[in-house]
Amino acid sequence: MGVAVMGVGLCGFTPTSTGLSYREMIAKAAKMAYNDAGIGIDQIDGAVSVEEDLISGYSIADEYVPDQLGVVRKPVYTIPGDFLHGLASAVMQIRTGRFGIVVVECYSKASNILTKDELLRFAFDPIFNRFDVSPHFLAGIELQSFLAASDYDLEDVAEVVVKNRSNALSNPLAPYGGDYTIDGVLDARPVAAPLTDQMIARHADGSVVVVLGTDELAREYARKPVFIASTGWGSATSILERRDHSVSAGTQIAAEMAYEAAGVGTPAEEIDAFFVSDLYAHRELMHMEALQVNGDDAVVVNPAGGSLGGGDLFEETAEHASPKPSRSFAARRGLARWKPSGFSFRDGAVSRRIPAP
Numbered sequence: 001m002g003v004a005v006m007g008v009g010l011c012g013f014t015p016t017s018t019g020l021s022y023r024e025m026i027a028k029a030a031k032m033a034y035n036d037a038g039i040g041i042d043q044i045d046g047a048v049s050v051e052e053d054l055i056s057g058y059s060i061a062d063e064y065v066p067d068q069l070g071v072v073r074k075p076v077y078t079i080p081g082d083f084l085h086g087l088a089s090a091v092m093q094i095r096t097g098r099f100g101i102v103v104v105e106c107y108s109k110a111s112n113i114l115t116k117d118e119l120l121r122f123a124f125d126p127i128f129n130r131f132d133v134s135p136h137f138l139a140g141i142e143l144q145s146f147l148a149a150s151d152y153d154l155e156d157v158a159e160v161v162v163k164n165r166s167n168a169l170s171n172p173l174a175p176y177g178g179d180y181t182i183d184g185v186l187d188a189r190p191v192a193a194p195l196t197d198q199m200i201a202r203h204a205d206g207s208v209v210v211v212l213g214t215d216e217l218a219r220e221y222a223r224k225p226v227f228i229a230s231t232g233w234g235s236a237t238s239i240l241e242r243r244d245h246s247v248s249a250g251t252q253i254a255a256e257m258a259y260e261a262a263g264v265g266t267p268a269e270e271i272d273a274f275f276v277s278d279l280y281a282h283r284e285l286m287h288m289e290a291l292q293v294n295g296d297d298a299v300v301v302n303p304a305g306g307s308l309g310g311g312d313l314f315e316e317t318a319e320h321a322s323p324k325p326s327r328s329f330a331a332r333r334g335l336a337r338w339k340p341s342g343f344s345f346r347d348g349a350v351s352r353r354i355p356a357p
Contacts, residue, residue: 114204236253
C-alpha cells in the first residue's frame with residue numbers, strides 16, 4: 001500500500017513566539033494542513049504526536065493534542081524522538097491497512113525553557129557521562145574523531161555554517177539566515193574545542209502538522225500530493241564508550257534500507273536534493289558520508305538552510321525537510337533538479353514527487 005503526504009501546515013519559525021501559546025500554534029498549523037490536504041477532521045483516523053514530557057514541561061504531554069488536532073476519542077501515538085520518526089511511524093500505521101489518513105504533529109516552544117543545556121545534560125548517563133563541563137562536550141569529541149578519520153578539516157566544517165545560513169536568507173521561514181565567514185565561525189566563542197558556538201544550531205519556536213494518507217485518498221483529495229517511495233530506520237549504540245564517534249552508524253543503516261526499498265542504486269545521480277541533520281555543523285558532513293554521496297560538488301545539500309539557518313526545534317527539527325515545503329522552496333530557488341520522478345532524502349526517508357492525475 002502506497003503512502004503520500006497530502007498536506008502540510010506550518011506556524012513559525014521564530015526565536016520567540018510570545019503572541020501564541022503552543023496550543024494555538026498547533027491549532028493554526030493543523031487548520032493549514034487540513035486545508036492543504038482537502039480534508040475535514042471527520043476523515044482523520046488517528047494521529048502521531050512527536051513530543052517529550054521533559055521538554056513540554058509536564059507529564060503525559062500528548063493528552064493535550066486531541067483538542068488542537070480535532071481527533072478527540074481517536075488513537076494518538078506518541079513518539080519522543082524526532083519529526084522524522086513520527087513520519088515513518090505514521091507511514092507504517094497506514095501500511096497496516098487499519099488507517100486511511102493519519103496526522104503527524106510536533107512543536108517547539110524553546111523560548112519557554114530557561115536552561116536548555118540542562119535538558120541536554122539530562123540525556124547523559126547520570127553515573128558515567130555527566131561531567132562538570134558543557135553538555136556539548138560529546139559534539140566536541142565527535143568533531144575531533146571525525147576530522148581525524150576523514151579528509152576534512154575545520155575550514156570544511158565552518159564552510160557548512162556559511163553555506164546553510166546563506167541559504168537561509170532566501171527562506172522566509174528561517175530565522176537565522178546571515179552572511180558569515182569561515183574565519184568568523186572558527187574565531188567564535190569556543191564551546192567544546194574545536195567546536196565553536198557558531199557551529200551549533202540555535203533554538204527556535206514553531207509548530208508543524210503533516211497529513212499522510214493512502215495513495216488512493218491522496219489522489220482523491222489532495223491538490224499536490226507527495227508520494228513516499230520508502231523509509232529507512234536504524235539506530236547505533238547509545239553507550240558512548242562503545243560508539244565509533246567518527247561515523248553516523250544509524251544513518252548508514254537507515255540509508256541502505258531506504259535506498260533498497262526505493263530502488264536507488266546511485267544516490268548522487270538519482271536523488272535531487274539531500275536534507276540532512278546539521279544541528280552541529282560537522283554532522284552534515286558525517287551524514288553525507290553515511291549517505292554515500294559526499295565529495296560530489298553537484299549534490300545539493302540543505303538548500304533551505306537546515307537547522308543552522310532554520311533553528312533547533314527539538315523534536316520538530318526534521319520538519320525542515322517536510323516534502324512539500326522543501327520541494328516548493330528548492331524549485332523556487334533553482335537549487336535542485338526537481339523532476340516529476342525525482343527523489344529527496346532526509347536521514348533515512350526517501351520521498352518521490354508524482355503529480356496527481
